[in-house]
Amino acid sequence: MSKNTSDETPHTVQNEDAVAAAGKKGTPTPKRSNQVAANKRPLVPNDRKEARKRGREQMAVQRERARVGMANGEERYLPERDRGPQKRFIRDWIDSRTSLSEFMLPFMFLVIVATFIPFPQIQVYGMFALWVFFFIMVIECVLAGLRIRKNLREKFGESRVERGVRWYAAMRMIQMRKLRLPKPQVARGEQPS
DSSP states (O other): OOOOHHHHHHHHHHHHHHHHHHTSSSSOOOOHHHHHHHHOOOSSOSOHHHHHHHHHHHHHHHHHHHHHHHHTTOGGGSOGGGOSHHHHHHHHHHHTSOOGGGGHHHHHHHHHHHHTSSOHHHHHHHHHHHHHHHHHHHHHHHHHHHHHHHHHHHHHOGGGOOTTHHHHHHHHHTSOGGGOSSOOOSOTTOOOO
16 A cells, blocks of 8 residues: 655644644643733723723714614614514504694694783684693594504414503604604504514
8 A cells, every 4th residue: 555645744734734723733831921921911001092992983883883773673672662572563563554643742732832922812712722632632542552452462362462652653653754763663554464
């Protein structure tokens, strides 16, 4: 059995060099004190200003990523009150409909403007209209809460419906669509999944 050593020698040498470079075989085990010294990092960086600046930049990037993630409805960036499939279903259900309640803020602004008009009749009518609008909004939120609870029972089961879903739906409903967070993921008229 004759072997061609000229072919094996360069290959074997290359393998041994690769293993030695990785620090596994062919080199003595380093002393513990040398390894600890190699892993030491200063508690306080040499250039504190630069380290503080770099830390602020990293925090700004993380905050921006969290803000965008929350606006897009990414589950890991949402606050606890918005997490879970039931809350997502409620958001989609509310966002797929147009409700009178979402116009509460602009209507209140108009009533405030009307109170500055020096005619008492306009002020009285404005306040009366505000109370009528508020009453209609409460009825709309209650009816929507009942429908959502029914849909959640059908979709997730009777005993698995979370507490506070009607209140969550009402709070989402009275926010203007453009100001809602997380931003609406469904178009108006689209069926929620």
